[in-house]
Amino acid sequence: MFCGDYVQGTIVPAPNFNPMLDAQMLGGALQGFGCDKDLLIDILTQRCNAQRLVIAEAYQGAFCRDLVSDLKEKLSDHFKDVMVGLMYPPPSYDAHELWHAMKGAGTDENCLIDILASRTNGEIFQMREAYYLQYSRDLQEDIYAETSGHFRDMLVNLVQGTREEGYTDPAMAAQDAMVLWEACQQRTGEHKTLLQMILCNKSYQQLWLVFQEFQNISGQDIVDAINECYDGYFQELLVAVVLCVRDKPAYFAYRLYSAIHDFGFHNRTVIRILIARSEIDLMTIRKRYKERYGKSLFHDIRNFASGHYEKALLAICAGDTDEY
Structure with missing residues (x-):
């Protein structure tokens, strides 16, 4: 992260955590004919993921029932998607979203871009393991089968999780910037391969230097150059990687x-x-959103969502504050 300010989530571990009490309260909320959705929101959006997993164990012990299965049975529509999504460990959630993006007819390319352009080597490694455990399939093979062209090649490169970490070489940055500039001018298959190899394998710190050198060489911002020279999902993936290098929260705000x-x-x-x-x-994403678009994320969610679905989204955005 090079934008100079503290990166912060909204959900942190709850103090005075009592998983058995939470499990008992969730059991009461989910049993019988009704369902206390407000209580579900109050508990599941105010506990960190590790605490939710402990609650699920306590719930299983107390009721001999699976909490996720009960949530799926009792809830519906997008509210169910939020509550169930909160119960996945992060690597399993990424794996689930990638699987959903590729299953059936059509592919959600933007989901593939969002996840693979933004995750660290460690996150990618855990995601690939989770994908295999959950679906008995190889993530890289599925990506190769469901996508095509240089877009596919770049996704496959990213999912290998081989990006250098912490390494910088100012002299090499100038050379890489020249390669990127030539790739934006020539646009041959070989140049596209070199372009994606640099963006997928160089460290974030190194790419930061490369982008500065690119500006010096070309007089143009690299995002503008990519947008002029390429199109389609390959172009979107290239830009996503650049934006994540520069300011990941700003990318997700966008x-x-x-x-x-x-x-x-x-x-x-x-x-x-x-x-x-x-x-x-x-x-930090919330902060970027307000800075760039003039309205808060809370405001825009309220305008488009409603009911308990809206309340759950706002609770995740607010974390342990009462800002919404």
Whole structure:
């Protein structure tokens, strides 16, 4: 992270945590004919993921029932997606979203871009393990089968999780910047391969230097150059990697704004980003959102969501504050 401010999530471990009490309260909320959705929100959005997993164990012990199965049975629509999504460990949630993006007819390329352009080597490794454990399939093989062209090649490169970490070489940065500049001019298959190899394998610190050198060489911002020279999902993936190198919370603020305003509220994208980033940088994403778009994320969620679904999304965004 190079933008200079503290990256912060909205959900932190709850103090005075009592998993058995939480499990008993969730049992009361889920048993019988009704369902106390407000109580579900109050508990599950105010505990960190590790605490939710302990609650699920306590619930199993107390009721001999699976908490996730009961949530799926009692809830519906997007509210169910939020509550169930909160119960996945982060690698399993990424794996689930990737699987859902590729199953059946059609592929949700934007989901693949959001996840694979933004995750660390460690997160990718855990995600691949979770994918195999949950679906008995190889994530890289599924990506190869469901995508094509240079977009596929770049996704496969990213999912290998081989990015250098912490390494910088100013002299090499100038050379890499020249390669990127030539790739934006020539646009041959070989140049596209070199372009994606640099963006997928160099460290964030090194790419920061490369982008500065690119500006010096070309007189143009690299995002503008990519947008001029390439199109389609390959172009979107290239830009996503650049934006994540520069300011990952700003990238997700942009993706949330697009999901809310460009697609008539793309629920799955909004839910995925809020849950996945809730313990990493969602507070910072909120800040970027307000800075860049003039309205708070709370304001825009209220305008498009309603009922307990709206309340759950706002609770994740707020964390342990009462801002909404």
